[in-house]
Amino acid sequence: MTPPVRATLAAGARSTDATPAKGAAAVEATDFCFWYGANQALFDLSLAFDAKAVTAIIGPSGCGKSTFLRCINRMNLLIPGTRAAGELCVEGRPVYDPAIDLVAHRLRVGMVFQRANPFPKSIFANVAYGPTLNALVSKRDMPDVVEQCLRRAALWDEVKDRLDAPATGLSGGQQQRLCIARALANSPSVLLMDEPCSALDPIATQKVEELIFELRQDFTIIIVTHNMQQAARVAQRTAFFEAGRLVEYGETDQIFTAPAKERTEAYITGRFG
Amino acid sequence: MPTTPPPDDVATSDASLALSAWGDRIFKGLLVASALAAPALLVALLWQLLSGAAPAIGAFGFSFITDSIWDPVAEKFGALPLVFGTLLTSFLALLLAVPLSLGVAIYLTEFAPERIRQPIAMVIELLAAIPSVVYGLWGIFVMIPILQSSVYPFLEANFGWLPIFQGPIYGPSVLSASLILTIMVMPFIMSVAREVLLAVPAGQREAATALGATRWEAVTTAIVPYAKSGIVGAIILGLGRALGETMAVTMLIGNRHDIAASLFAPGYSMAAVIANEFAEAGLGTLHASALTYVALILFAVTVLVNAAARLMIWRMNRGAGK
Ligand SMILES: Nc1ncnc2c1ncn2[C@@H]1O[C@H](COP(=O)(O)OP(=O)(O)OP(=O)(O)O)[C@@H](O)[C@H]1O
Ligand SMILES: [Mg+2]
Numbered sequence: 210m211t212p213p214v215r216a217t218l219a220a221g222a223r224s225t226d227a228t229p230a231k232g233a234a235a236v237e238a239t240d241f242c243f244w245y246g247a248n249q250a251l252f253d254l255s256l257a258f259d260a261k262a263v264t265a266i267i268g269p270s271g272c273g274k275s276t277f278l279r280c281i282n283r284m285n286l287l288i289p290g291t292r293a294a295g296e297l298c299v300e301g302r303p304v305y306d307p308a309i310d311l312v313a314h315r316l317r318v319g320m321v322f323q324r325a326n327p328f329p330k331s332i333f334a335n336v337a338y339g340p341t342l343n344a345l346v347s348k349r350d351m352p353d354v355v356e357q358c359l360r361r362a363a364l365w366d367e368v369k370d371r372l373d374a375p376a377t378g379l380s381g382g383q384q385q386r387l388c389i390a391r392a393l394a395n396s397p398s399v400l401l402m403d404e405p406c407s408a409l410d411p412i413a414t415q416k417v418e419e420l421i422f423e424l425r426q427d428f429t430i431i432i433v434t435h436n437m438q439q440a441a442r443v444a445q446r447t448a449f450f451e452a453g454r455l456v457e458y459g460e461t462d463q464i465f466t467a468p469a470k471e472r473t474e475a476y477i478t479g480r481f482g
Numbered sequence: 483m484p485t486t487p488p489p490d491d492v493a494t495s496d497a498s499l500a501l502s503a504w505g506d507r508i509f510k511g512l513l514v515a516s517a518l519a520a521p522a523l524l525v526a527l528l529w530q531l532l533s534g535a536a537p538a539i540g541a542f543g544f545s546f547i548t549d550s551i552w553d554p555v556a557e558k559f560g561a562l563p564l565v566f567g568t569l570l571t572s573f574l575a576l577l578l579a580v581p582l583s584l585g586v587a588i589y590l591t592e593f594a595p596e597r598i599r600q601p602i603a604m605v606i607e608l609l610a611a612i613p614s615v616v617y618g619l620w621g622i623f624v625m626i627p628i629l630q631s632s633v634y635p636f637l638e639a640n641f642g643w644l645p646i647f648q649g650p651i652y653g654p655s656v657l658s659a660s661l662i663l664t665i666m667v668m669p670f671i672m673s674v675a676r677e678v679l680l681a682v683p684a685g686q687r688e689a690a691t692a693l694g695a696t697r698w699e700a701v702t703t704a705i706v707p708y709a710k711s712g713i714v715g716a717i718i719l720g721l722g723r724a725l726g727e728t729m730a731v732t733m734l735i736g737n738r739h740d741i742a743a744s745l746f747a748p749g750y751s752m753a754a755v756i757a758n759e760f761a762e763a764g765l766g767t768l769h770a771s772a773l774t775y776v777a778l779i780l781f782a783v784t785v786l787v788n789a790a791a792r793l794m795i796w797r798m799n800r801g802a803g804k
Pocket of ligand 2: 274
């Protein structure tokens with residue numbers, strides 16, 4: 210069987226990828242703005258995210274954290290009437306270039322959502338979904354790839370005996386790790402996480418946090434969180450957003466111990482209003 | 483002045499408690515009674531059908547379903563053409579209606595411009611509410627003339643090598659009845675399938691899209707599979723309507739007690755024969771009993787089809803862990 214044209218494109222795009230070195234910018238926004246219809250949600254954002262590091266985005270509810278994350282893999286395009294301006298590059302490629310190959314782009318930029326959203330298929334089929342759809346892996350190699358991804362998501366030992374069982378039968382924390390495994394199966398280089406632990410109990414949260422900490426070795430991770438301890442635990446750098454604007458961005462330690470801006474200090478000490 | 487003691491709170495609340503306990507009991511009794519009414523009605527109906535059909539069952543037994551002769555004068559009755567007509571028209575109607583309705587439902591929920599989604603959905607709901615005799619009239623005066631003058635000759639000219647498109651072209655025929663049934667069940671399947679698709683959580687679409695699915699792939703690999711059991715439910719609803727549909731089919735099927743290879747030939751259906759002949763069959767005659775026997779078979783077929791469908795949905799849900 211001939212692989213779909215798109216898969217070859219995606220593979221081609223990947224093979225020419227000079228994955229940026231540790232420390233180089235993997236995602237870079239320059240004067241980036243975004244509108245929902247007439248409402249502007251993001252204002253002139255300029256910031257760069259390091260490759261192979263975890264960066265946290267914090268800020269009050271409605272400040273545009275999710276919006277920004279969804280701009281990076283262009284999920285916002287699913288909503289009619291939206292518009293973007295300015296520059297947003299992932300590994301040097303402009304994301305809002307009309308000529309971009311969206312599918313290849315989304316293969317490079319994986320996403321994990323706030324609520325675990327496994328498909329009502331088997332555990333195996335969930336992980337194999339992306340590689341099957343995009344013909345990234347042959348059928349023969351699929352079991353190996355699935356195992357590898359489940360191991361990386363720290364889920365293998367819990368599910369190895371029931372790969373054919375429905376994914377919806379897993380616990381909330383397991384489902385979220387399954388969603389991470391599913392995203393890893395496309396071997397993205399950037400991983401976006403929108404409050405991945407907000408629906409989990411403390412133990413499941415700890416597991417996912419440990420996982421994120423591990424994954425930073427190989428992936429550029431951008432995580433949105435409302436939990437400041439979580440940001441402090443997993444992220445090397447932290448960005449503070451307010452009302453669609455970037456207020457402060459720096460080393461996590463510095464943001465939490467010696468914020469330069471008054472607004473940041475007010476937010477992290479809970480005197481926000 | 484002797485003050486009247488303040489009203490005893492405990493006593494009043496006890497009283498109202500007792501009252502509400504009574505109210506609860508009556509309410510519960512009513513609920514139980516209405517819950518039992520449905521199965522009771524079913525049993526009573528089945529009993530009526532069985533006792534009414536008893537003479538015919540005694541006279542013909544099981545061969546009633548395998549015999550083809552229907553002669554009220556000679557009191558010989560065989561229902562095979564009726565069962566065949568009902569199943570064939572319903573099958574053909576679903577064959578055409580299911581892909582069309584699902585296509586429309588998917589288009590309406592996933593691809594249509596936002597502005598036209600609601601209006602079209604409303605029109606579809608309206609179509610589902612039109613009485614079947616109106617569909618029948620429209621079928622006779624509008625649809626059949628068109629079919630007879632252009633569609634059927636076209637089919638015969640191009641697909642005449644198939645036995646199902648051979649022979650003289652009658653207006654009222656198995657194919658005409660199937661087509662009117664198609665038009666009648668489509669609104670049902672469409673509106674239920676649309677609701678089911680709308681109920682798929684946005685997270686499913688987002689998950690597929692984020693994993694590199696195009697819009698169309700998200701529909702076929704995530705949204706439709708998620709809605710699978712509901713879609714089967716929609717199809718069952720359509721099938722139920724097609725099997726039991728009486729008026730429009732009676733008006734368009736041609737009412738000939740016969741099994742023909744050609745779809746252009748007239749046929750008959752279970753519901754149609756009951757509607758046509760019940761008035762002329764005298765009470766207590768074998769003819770009336772045979773018609774009741776037909777009703778019993780129609781009832782059994784409907785129940786069986788529904789049970790099979792439910793089993794299928796249950797199996798599917800178990801597989802998906804829902
Ligand atoms: N689909 C949408 N259509 C219109 N406006 C939207 C949409 N989604 C978000 N917004 C608006 O954009 C702004 C930013 O929303 P966003 O969801 O990005 O906030 P957030 O920082 O993720 O908040 P939270 O912490 O509550 O998740 C809000 O004012 C919100 O009302
Ligand atoms: Mg959010």
